[in-house]
């Protein structure tokens with residue numbers, strides 16, 4: 001039964017909404033900006049309305065099924081770890097687009113909103129905002145590169161781990177966090193490599 005829930009979540013994560021919205025308006029997001037098939041590039045390619053729709057749908061595929069499974073008690077304890085990670089994994093390795101996916105930021109927000117009633121995702125958003133402001137002041141208002149963006153997401157997730165540990169949440173949250181961090185490290189590996197090489 002657990003495998004069925006993991007499969008459902010993985011397939012939901014594999015729904016590449018932003019990428020498909022781009023295709024619907026004849027824009028291939030893989031050729032835009034950093035080539036990530038996510039809402040940010042959709043926004044740039046097709047305007048803010050499409051961008052917002054992309055964020056919403058990519059968020060919802062992480063949020064909706066999981067909040068139903070979690071709040072109904074069907075999935076609890078350590079079973080939550082693979083089930084919550086499946087849509088994040090699905091966005092990075094989507095079955096519907098030949099396993100070539102994105103960075104999984106929007107879906108990550110959806111997943112953490114579902115399992116923490118928005119508390120952890122709000123903390124993550126605040127952390128990212130603080131990191132972005134600090135990075136902006138250090139780089140003296142030069143535009144932050146997309147490589148630096150990927151690095152900030154990884155740093156944000158690392159700091160979030162400390163916050164989760166300090167807040168004394170159940171151990172399975174740390175399991176989800178660790179899996180999420182590993183997926184982020186993988187999804188941003190090239191950006192991290194280039195960023196640290198240039199430092």
Ligand SMILES: O=P(O)(O)OC[C@H](O)CO
Pocket residue numbers: 036037038039040041058101102103104105106107
């Ligand atoms: O992580 P994704 O693939 O949902 O896309 C990220 C957004 O474009 C924001 O950078």
